[in-house]
Amino acid sequence: MNWIINFFTSSIGMKIVMSLTGLFLISFLPIHLIGNLQLLKSDGGEAFNTYAYFMTNNPLIKFTSYGLYFFILLHAFQGILLEVMNKKAKSTKYLVKTNTNKSWASNNMALLGILIFAFLCIHMGDFWFKMKMNRLPLIDTYAGYEGMGLKDLYTRVSVAFKQLWIVIAYLVGLFALAFHLMHGFQSAFQTLGINHKKYTPIIKFLGMAYSILIPLGFAIIPIYMYFK
Numbered sequence: 001m002n003w004i005i006n007f008f009t010s011s012i013g014m015k016i017v018m019s020l021t022g023l024f025l026i027s028f029l030p031i032h033l034i035g036n037l038q039l040l041k042s043d044g045g046e047a048f049n050t051y052a053y054f055m056t057n058n059p060l061i062k063f064t065s066y067g068l069y070f071f072i073l074l075h076a077f078q079g080i081l082l083e084v085m086n087k088k089a090k091s092t093k094y095l096v097k098t099n100t101n102k103s104w105a106s107n108n109m110a111l112l113g114i115l116i117f118a119f120l121c122i123h124m125g126d127f128w129f130k131m132k133m134n135r136l137p138l139i140d141t142y143a144g145y146e147g148m149g150l151k152d153l154y155t156r157v158s159v160a161f162k163q164l165w166i167v168i169a170y171l172v173g174l175f176a177l178a179f180h181l182m183h184g185f186q187s188a189f190q191t192l193g194i195n196h197k198k199y200t201p202i203i204k205f206l207g208m209a210y211s212i213l214i215p216l217g218f219a220i221i222p223i224y225m226y227f228k
Helices: 002-009 011-040 046-057 059-093 109-132 153-160 164-191 200-227
Strands: none
Touching: 002 011, 011 046, 011 059, 011 164, 011 200, 046 059, 046 153, 059 109, 109 153, 109 164, 164 200
């Protein structure tokens, strides 16, 4: 049992956990994006509201969501802990900087992570919390959803994205997410031992494409709804 504790509290163990939780969170983003793109439909919010109802009432998805929340917190906590450990190691072992060849994103992963976490707090507080605490009006007009307690999350999102500061905050958060992914995507595979001259360039390309397209997809939503 001690070796398990020692492993998961070691630098290598924490990096492996960071990689696994990061890849899990990466796999969630496209699913979340597909659902959020329902906001762009010109149907008065029916597609998005029914999607939100399904996501909050399906037992399997509800169970998975608790794991998602846990992994977000674990990923953030271990990221901060690793940053503190790295700074202590550098201050005691090195007299000169050794990260001159690293990218800006790799040198600022902690800062990017903090920005993303702040963005998530705004996002969860404005939408998720209000929905969970029954602070949204109910809809009883969609065919097949009469009397099922379907909530009007679409109107809340529409009102929020008419405020310029919220749109700007979202874009800053997505900008941070893009750079965080640019380094984190490939770094996760490398930490797990997937580092080969044949496959690493493919992973880098996929990581770069993913890091641009996914945040861009999310960014379109607040911009479109602000100018709509």
